[in-house]
Amino acid sequence: MASVYVLLLLLDLALVIIALVDCLRLREDEIRTAPWAAWMFAILLLSPFGAIAWFVKGRPVPKVPLRPRPIFVAPDDNPDFLKSLAAAIREGDPDR
Known part of the structure; x- marks a missing residue:
């Protein structure tokens, strides 16, 4: 039973050290919801x-670069397609 307490104590100590190092490496303006000293x-x-x-509410949200989404244009909204369709209708092309 004592080994379980020692394990929990070591896990708590590791969590506190990781949180302290993480908090210490940030600037004041990067921290959310409270000042640095309060954390x-x-x-x-x-x-x-x-x-x-700290890990839930204090750490800054990582900035994930947004990938540009491919722009899908429906055929009836595409001016080039509408022009080619109008030209095909005028020429009498049966394939279009």
Whole structure:
């Protein structure tokens, strides 16, 4: 039973250290919802809940570059297609 407590203590210590290092490496304007010092106290004093709260509410949201979506234009909205269709109708092309 003592080994379970030691394991939980080590997991808590690792979580707190990771949260502290993560919080220390950020600038004040990158942190969400609270100032830097408040997060430091929360991580240290409210272990492990402060560290969990840091990862949920304090860390900045990663900026994922948005890929441009391919633009699909329906044939009846495509001016080039409509021009070619009108030309084909005028010429009497039966394939169009």
